[in-house]
Amino acid sequence: MSTKIRLGAFVFVALVFFALMVFWIGDRQSIFSRTYRISAPFDNVAGLEEGAPVRAGGVRIGTVERIRLPARPDDKIAVVMQLQNSTREVIKKDSVASIETEGLLGSKYVSVSFGSVEAEQVRDGDTIDSHPPLDYTDVAKKAGDMMDSAKEALDSSKVTIANLNDATGDLRSITGKINNGRGTLGALINDRSIFQSLNSTLFEAKTGATSFQENMEALKHNFLLRGFFNKRGYFDSSELTTHAIAKLPGRAPAKQFSFDGKDIFSKPDSAKLKNQKALNQVGAFLESNPSGLVVVEANTSAKGAKEDNLKVSEARAMVVRQYLVKNFKVDDSRIRTMGTGESPAASDGRVMIVVYPGSGENRTVAAKNLVSKK
Secondary structure, three states, rough: OHHHHHHHHHHHHHHHHHHHHHHHHHHHHOOOOOEEEEEEEOOOOOOOOOOOEEEEOOOOEEEEEEEOOOOOOOOOOEEEEEEHHHHHOOOOOOOOOEEEOOOOOOOOEEEOOOOOOOOOOOOEEOOOEEEEOOOOOHHHHHHHHHHHHHHHHHHHHHHHHHHHHHHHHHHHHHHHHHHHOOOOHHHHHOOOHHHHHHHHHHHHHHHHHHHHHHHHHHHHHHOOHHHHHHHHHOOOHOOOOEEEEEOOOOHHHHHEEEEEHHHEEOOOOOOOOOOOHHHHHHHHHHOOOOOOOEEEEEOOOOOHHHHHHHHHHHHHHHHHHHHHHHOOOOOOEEEEEEEEEEEOOEEEEEEEEOOOOOOOHHHHHHHHHHHOOO
């Protein structure tokens, strides 16, 4: 083969290789494809350079064409990006640009998020929002602060352990004295006669408390004091909130009964029932309609002290519950009370009995309870 032929073949191969490189580089830089430009403002570009890639969803869609410094100190740095025209369907006006790093210490690139479906398409020259880049200097500073805090916590724990050791030594000293019978507690533990004397004193105190409780029960039924308890409608104040709940459930009731306080109670400041028969319709409904939770809610007028009105409302709810449980075959475990105190809208107070529907399991349990009561 002649020298000219070899030279011509070499030149041809070199031209083909050069053309392929031009097209490859052009494709990477979007030279031979239709493009458009958008920009994003940043306070700090954090090492981003012109020619850096622009990615969306991890796919390269363009390059950083140029980075413009602001004309005034209060303006932001503009990063102008050249994007492939095919990205207009995913890059919208509500897309957001951010400066990211390839790996922990890699080169910088711009990441553009996908826009929403209903957002308007971007046009050539539009500006989109941006997120500030992560500053690794701040991260290192925060890590240093965390290390200092951990060191302080470690030093504090050392002091705590030292104090605990001192306390352990003191405890050993105290227990040694007790074992040797020194002090009141040591004498109590080691001298059986003192223990028996203390036990006898506690027994006498318990007996006295029982006697006091029995005397109080007797006073409740004494003819001189019976009128006081009958007037207020109940005996034991400790039972007022035994079955109470804090608030009504947040679902619709199956049935609701409402009564004026003056129609069923003897006085505005009393929980004594005067017209119990008005409550019979509630008892009849509960007997014939197994339900879920039942809440007796009561309030009073705004006359008098708030604390007294709250106590009267709790007593009214309790008394109504006691009447329903005593006179009708109902599941008493599902009947709760709620005294809400005074109500400016009610001149003599009201009683609301709210019945909530129960699940199938609740109805089965309610039916079993009714059968057991029969």
